[in-house]
Amino acid sequence: MTQNTVTTQNTVTTQNTVTTQNAVHTQNTMIVEHFAAARVPTSYGSFVAHAYRSVADGEEHIAYVMGEVEGGAPPLVRMHSECLTGDLLSSLRCDCGQQLRAALAMIAEEGRGVLVYLRGHEGRGIGIGHKIRAYALQDVGLDTVEANEAQGLPIDSRTYGVGASILADLGITEMRLMTNNPMKLDSLEDFNLKITERIPIEIESNPENMRYLRTKRDRLGHTLTAAL
Secondary structure, eight states, rough: TTTEEEEETTTOOOEEEOOOSSSETTTTTTEEEEEEEEEEEEETTTEEEEEEETTTTTEEEEEESSOSSSSSOOOOOEEEEEEEIIIISSOSSHHHHHHHHHHHHHHHTTEEEEEEEEETTTHHHHHHHHHHHHHHHHTOOOOOOHHHHTTTOOOOOOHHHHHHHHHTTTTOOOEEEOOOHHHHHHHHHHTOOEEEEOOOOOOOOTTTTTTHHHHHHSOOOOOOOSSS
Protein backbone atom coordinates (compact mmCIF):
# COMPACT_ATOMS: atom_id res chain seq x y z
CA MET A 1 0.00 0.00 0.00
CA THR A 2 1.56 3.27 -1.13
CA GLN A 3 0.27 6.53 0.23
CA ASN A 4 -1.12 8.99 -2.34
CA THR A 5 -0.36 6.67 -5.27
CA VAL A 6 -2.31 7.39 -8.45
CA THR A 7 -3.80 4.28 -10.00
CA THR A 8 -5.78 3.59 -13.12
CA GLN A 9 -9.19 2.23 -14.02
CA ASN A 10 -10.16 -1.22 -12.67
CA THR A 11 -7.50 -1.26 -9.99
CA VAL A 12 -8.37 -2.43 -6.50
CA THR A 13 -9.29 0.38 -4.13
CA THR A 14 -7.04 0.68 -1.08
CA GLN A 15 -6.86 3.31 1.61
CA ASN A 16 -4.71 6.35 0.79
CA THR A 17 -4.75 5.41 -2.89
CA VAL A 18 -6.29 7.58 -5.57
CA THR A 19 -8.44 5.51 -7.91
CA THR A 20 -10.98 6.16 -10.63
CA GLN A 21 -14.06 4.35 -11.87
CA ASN A 22 -13.83 1.38 -9.51
CA ALA A 23 -17.35 -0.03 -9.11
CA VAL A 24 -18.34 -1.83 -5.93
CA HIS A 25 -20.72 -4.73 -6.53
CA THR A 26 -23.37 -5.95 -4.11
CA GLN A 27 -25.42 -9.00 -5.14
CA ASN A 28 -24.19 -8.55 -8.73
CA THR A 29 -25.51 -4.98 -8.86
CA MET A 30 -23.18 -1.98 -9.13
CA ILE A 31 -23.92 0.27 -6.14
CA VAL A 32 -21.10 2.84 -6.02
CA GLU A 33 -17.91 3.57 -7.86
CA HIS A 34 -14.82 4.90 -6.16
CA PHE A 35 -14.08 8.07 -8.05
CA ALA A 36 -11.07 9.70 -6.41
CA ALA A 37 -9.09 10.07 -3.20
CA ALA A 38 -6.79 12.71 -1.77
CA ARG A 39 -5.31 13.83 1.53
CA VAL A 40 -7.32 16.57 3.25
CA PRO A 41 -5.71 18.35 6.22
CA THR A 42 -8.29 19.58 8.76
CA SER A 43 -8.31 21.26 12.14
CA TYR A 44 -8.80 17.73 13.55
CA GLY A 45 -5.83 16.24 11.72
CA SER A 46 -5.13 14.79 8.30
CA PHE A 47 -7.74 12.57 6.63
CA VAL A 48 -7.86 10.85 3.28
CA ALA A 49 -11.07 11.86 1.52
CA HIS A 50 -12.54 9.16 -0.74
CA ALA A 51 -15.12 10.31 -3.26
CA TYR A 52 -17.79 7.84 -4.35
CA ARG A 53 -20.53 8.08 -6.95
CA SER A 54 -23.83 6.22 -6.71
CA VAL A 55 -24.41 4.25 -9.89
CA ALA A 56 -28.19 4.44 -9.45
CA ASP A 57 -28.62 8.21 -9.31
CA GLY A 58 -25.20 9.81 -9.81
CA GLU A 59 -25.20 11.31 -6.30
CA GLU A 60 -21.69 11.84 -4.95
CA HIS A 61 -20.71 10.94 -1.39
CA ILE A 62 -17.50 11.17 0.59
CA ALA A 63 -15.70 9.14 3.22
CA TYR A 64 -13.11 10.76 5.48
CA VAL A 65 -10.63 8.10 6.60
CA MET A 66 -7.95 8.44 9.25
CA GLY A 67 -5.40 5.72 9.84
CA GLU A 68 -5.49 2.09 8.73
CA VAL A 69 -9.09 0.91 9.04
CA GLU A 70 -8.95 -2.40 7.17
CA GLY A 71 -8.33 -5.28 9.57
CA GLY A 72 -7.48 -5.05 13.24
CA ALA A 73 -9.90 -3.91 15.92
CA PRO A 74 -13.25 -2.51 14.75
CA PRO A 75 -12.74 1.19 13.94
CA LEU A 76 -14.93 4.11 14.90
CA VAL A 77 -17.47 4.87 12.15
CA ARG A 78 -19.92 7.72 11.76
CA MET A 79 -22.59 7.43 9.04
CA HIS A 80 -23.58 11.08 8.75
CA SER A 81 -26.59 12.34 6.82
CA GLU A 82 -26.17 15.58 4.89
CA CYS A 83 -27.58 18.62 6.70
CA LEU A 84 -26.75 21.84 4.89
CA THR A 85 -28.33 24.10 7.50
CA GLY A 86 -26.71 22.41 10.49
CA ASP A 87 -23.40 21.19 9.07
CA LEU A 88 -22.49 24.32 7.12
CA LEU A 89 -24.81 27.20 7.96
CA SER A 90 -24.70 27.01 11.77
CA SER A 91 -28.38 26.30 12.39
CA LEU A 92 -29.33 25.74 16.04
CA ARG A 93 -32.55 23.93 15.11
CA CYS A 94 -30.82 20.53 15.06
CA ASP A 95 -27.75 18.81 16.47
CA CYS A 96 -26.30 17.70 13.13
CA GLY A 97 -23.38 20.08 12.76
CA GLN A 98 -22.26 19.51 16.33
CA GLN A 99 -22.49 15.74 15.85
CA LEU A 100 -20.41 16.00 12.68
CA ARG A 101 -17.65 17.92 14.41
CA ALA A 102 -17.80 15.71 17.51
CA ALA A 103 -17.40 12.60 15.33
CA LEU A 104 -14.34 14.03 13.58
CA ALA A 105 -12.83 14.91 16.95
CA MET A 106 -13.48 11.41 18.34
CA ILE A 107 -11.87 9.79 15.29
CA ALA A 108 -8.89 12.11 15.57
CA GLU A 109 -8.48 11.31 19.25
CA GLU A 110 -8.19 7.61 18.43
CA GLY A 111 -6.16 8.30 15.30
CA ARG A 112 -8.27 5.83 13.34
CA GLY A 113 -11.77 5.75 11.91
CA VAL A 114 -14.17 6.72 9.13
CA LEU A 115 -16.81 9.37 8.65
CA VAL A 116 -19.12 8.62 5.71
CA TYR A 117 -20.99 11.72 4.55
CA LEU A 118 -24.15 10.75 2.69
CA ARG A 119 -25.55 13.28 0.27
CA GLY A 120 -29.27 13.43 -0.52
CA HIS A 121 -30.29 12.83 3.11
CA GLU A 122 -31.29 16.43 3.80
CA GLY A 123 -34.24 16.62 6.18
CA ARG A 124 -34.33 12.80 6.54
CA GLY A 125 -34.59 12.62 2.75
CA ILE A 126 -37.10 15.37 1.87
CA GLY A 127 -34.58 17.87 0.47
CA ILE A 128 -33.62 21.40 1.43
CA GLY A 129 -36.73 23.17 0.07
CA HIS A 130 -39.22 20.93 1.86
CA LYS A 131 -37.03 21.10 4.95
CA ILE A 132 -37.36 24.90 5.04
CA ARG A 133 -41.12 24.51 4.61
CA ALA A 134 -41.04 22.06 7.51
CA TYR A 135 -39.26 24.67 9.61
CA ALA A 136 -42.08 27.12 8.92
CA LEU A 137 -44.63 24.50 9.97
CA GLN A 138 -42.68 23.85 13.16
CA ASP A 139 -42.81 27.56 13.92
CA VAL A 140 -46.62 27.34 14.04
CA GLY A 141 -46.68 24.33 16.33
CA LEU A 142 -45.96 21.09 14.46
CA ASP A 143 -43.08 18.82 15.42
CA THR A 144 -40.59 17.49 12.88
CA VAL A 145 -42.61 14.34 12.20
CA GLU A 146 -45.88 16.23 11.77
CA ALA A 147 -44.22 18.82 9.52
CA ASN A 148 -43.16 16.10 7.06
CA GLU A 149 -46.59 14.46 7.19
CA ALA A 150 -48.33 17.80 6.57
CA GLN A 151 -46.44 18.04 3.28
CA GLY A 152 -47.43 14.52 2.29
CA LEU A 153 -43.84 13.36 2.68
CA PRO A 154 -42.28 10.33 4.41
CA ILE A 155 -41.17 10.76 8.00
CA ASP A 156 -37.80 9.27 7.09
CA SER A 157 -36.93 8.01 3.61
CA ARG A 158 -33.18 7.57 4.14
CA THR A 159 -31.52 4.32 3.13
CA TYR A 160 -27.99 3.15 3.92
CA GLY A 161 -27.08 0.75 1.12
CA VAL A 162 -24.68 3.24 -0.45
CA GLY A 163 -23.03 3.90 2.91
CA ALA A 164 -22.70 0.16 3.56
CA SER A 165 -21.11 -0.32 0.13
CA ILE A 166 -18.63 2.47 0.82
CA LEU A 167 -17.60 0.82 4.08
CA ALA A 168 -17.23 -2.53 2.33
CA ASP A 169 -15.01 -0.92 -0.30
CA LEU A 170 -12.82 0.45 2.49
CA GLY A 171 -12.45 -3.08 3.86
CA ILE A 172 -14.65 -2.58 6.91
CA THR A 173 -16.83 -5.47 8.05
CA GLU A 174 -16.97 -4.68 11.77
CA MET A 175 -17.22 -1.29 13.42
CA ARG A 176 -18.04 0.74 16.50
CA LEU A 177 -20.84 2.95 15.22
CA MET A 178 -21.28 6.50 16.49
CA THR A 179 -25.03 7.05 16.55
CA ASN A 180 -28.04 7.63 18.77
CA ASN A 181 -30.36 5.97 16.26
CA PRO A 182 -30.95 2.21 16.83
CA MET A 183 -32.63 1.95 13.40
CA LYS A 184 -29.31 2.85 11.78
CA LEU A 185 -27.69 -0.16 13.46
CA ASP A 186 -30.39 -2.45 12.11
CA SER A 187 -30.12 -0.96 8.62
CA LEU A 188 -26.36 -1.46 8.40
CA GLU A 189 -26.51 -4.96 9.84
CA ASP A 190 -28.94 -5.83 7.03
CA PHE A 191 -25.92 -5.37 4.72
CA ASN A 192 -23.78 -7.92 6.62
CA LEU A 193 -21.90 -5.30 8.59
CA LYS A 194 -21.29 -6.15 12.23
CA ILE A 195 -21.77 -3.43 14.83
CA THR A 196 -19.66 -4.42 17.81
CA GLU A 197 -20.55 -1.36 19.87
CA ARG A 198 -22.84 1.66 19.67
CA ILE A 199 -21.03 4.84 20.68
CA PRO A 200 -23.41 7.61 21.84
CA ILE A 201 -22.90 10.99 20.24
CA GLU A 202 -25.20 13.20 22.28
CA ILE A 203 -25.05 16.98 22.05
CA GLU A 204 -26.21 19.37 24.73
CA SER A 205 -29.58 20.83 23.83
CA ASN A 206 -30.37 24.50 23.37
CA PRO A 207 -33.73 26.32 23.43
CA GLU A 208 -33.99 26.14 19.63
CA ASN A 209 -33.54 22.36 19.28
CA MET A 210 -34.99 21.02 22.52
CA ARG A 211 -38.34 20.04 20.96
CA TYR A 212 -36.56 18.55 17.94
CA LEU A 213 -34.44 16.32 20.20
CA ARG A 214 -37.44 15.29 22.26
CA THR A 215 -39.25 14.31 19.06
CA LYS A 216 -36.28 12.22 17.97
CA ARG A 217 -36.32 10.50 21.34
CA ASP A 218 -40.05 10.06 21.84
CA ARG A 219 -41.32 9.53 18.28
CA LEU A 220 -38.32 8.26 16.31
CA GLY A 221 -36.76 6.00 18.93
CA HIS A 222 -33.39 7.71 19.29
CA THR A 223 -31.47 6.83 22.43
CA LEU A 224 -31.04 10.18 24.13
CA THR A 225 -30.32 10.21 27.83
CA ALA A 226 -29.26 13.82 28.35
CA ALA A 227 -31.74 16.13 30.09
CA LEU A 228 -34.03 17.72 27.52
